[in-house]
Amino acid sequence: MATSAPSPHRLVGVSTKMYFDLAKTAQYTSQVLSHLQHFLPKLHQSTDVFLIPDFLSIIPCRQAIEEFNKTASPPVPLILGAQNTHYQDAGAFTGEVSPLQLSQAGVKIVEIGHAERRRYFGETDAWVVLKAKAALRNGMTPLICIGEQKKEGGVENAVEECWQQVSGVFDDADVLKDSKSKEIVLAFEPVWAIGASEPAPAEHVVAVTKALRQRCQAAKGFEGSVRILYGGSAGPGLFDKLKDGVDGLFLGRFAHDPERFAKTVVEVGGGFGV
Numbered sequence: 606m607a608t609s610a611p612s613p614h615r616l617v618g619v620s621t622k623m624y625f626d627l628a629k630t631a632q633y634t635s636q637v638l639s640h641l642q643h644f645l646p647k648l649h650q651s652t653d654v655f656l657i658p659d660f661l662s663i664i665p666c667r668q669a670i671e672e673f674n675k676t677a678s679p680p681v682p683l684i685l686g687a688q689n690t691h692y693q694d695a696g697a698f699t700g701e702v703s704p705l706q707l708s709q710a711g712v713k714i715v716e717i718g719h720a721e722r723r724r725y726f727g728e729t730d731a732w733v734v735l736k737a738k739a740a741l742r743n744g745m746t747p748l749i750c751i752g753e754q755k756k757e758g759g760v761e762n763a764v765e766e767c768w769q770q771v772s773g774v775f776d777d778a779d780v781l782k783d784s785k786s787k788e789i790v791l792a793f794e795p796v797w798a799i800g801a802s803e804p805a806p807a808e809h810v811v812a813v814t815k816a817l818r819q820r821c822q823a824a825k826g827f828e829g830s831v832r833i834l835y836g837g838s839a840g841p842g843l844f845d846k847l848k849d850g851v852d853g854l855f856l857g858r859f860a861h862d863p864e865r866f867a868k869t870v871v872e873v874g875g876g877f878g879v
């Protein structure tokens with residue numbers, strides 16, 4: 606069930622978008638694994654960490670994680686994600702990537718409705734519903750990105766705009782039907798804070814995410830669980846200011862340095878006694 610407070614089990618991750626080439630992604634993955642290894646076994650107990658590379662890097666990343674974990678004890682629990690999915694499992698959809706194949710490739714979490722996909726590729730709220738269902742029926746967690754366009758509208762406007770983008774998922778009585786996964790993750794990413802020099806102000810993020818959590822709770826018939834992340838110029842030093850509202854962070858550019866990413870993971874995880 607959607608709960609009224611952030612989950613004690615936190616979630617933090619990075620999307621490399623289309624920033625890295627194949628070699629850089631491979632190098633980055635192995636550096637992230639090495640950094641995270643220092644925080645075992647506490648990492649296991651409190652925090653889920655995900656890495657969302659480009660599509661072509663998904664299988665090499667999975668292999669790199671498997672290879673690394675042959676000698677890591679306990680294994681580093683790095684969850685693999687995808688930046689998008691089609692909503693059908695198979696068919697005549699040239700150039701698209703099937704959610705069935707993503708799950709077969711080892712993907713556990715799928716980004717849906719990112720602001721860049723909405724802006725450049727026309728992704729709609731209706732597609733978000735279909736894609737969320739596609740992820741869930743294939744055993745993957747939908748990571749649904751929502752966020753208001755303009756900074757000036759304040760909290761109320763942001764909540765309305767965000768809820769409009771995702772309410773179709775919570776209103777759909779069948780959303781969890783046939784689903785192997787029962788969790789939805791929302792990433793609150795104000796469009797104006799993505800690719801910016803600094804994140805949205807903490808009081809804005811906390812107010813909006815608290816209100817969104819209430820909406821999720823009030824959604825009739827939704828029996829799954831919800832975690833809410835903040836994304837948009839997130840990096841080290843931020844989580845503590847947001848922790849009354851969010852369950853974790855979703856990073857972009859400010860995770861490109863694997864050490865800074867690991868530092869952020871430690872902060873989100875509550876320090877791991879470091």
Ligand SMILES: O=C[C@H](O)COP(=O)(O)O
Pocket residue numbers: 620794798799800801836837838839855856857858859
């Ligand atoms: O996918 C991640 C978000 O869009 C945030 O990206 P950013 O931290 O580079 O602004």
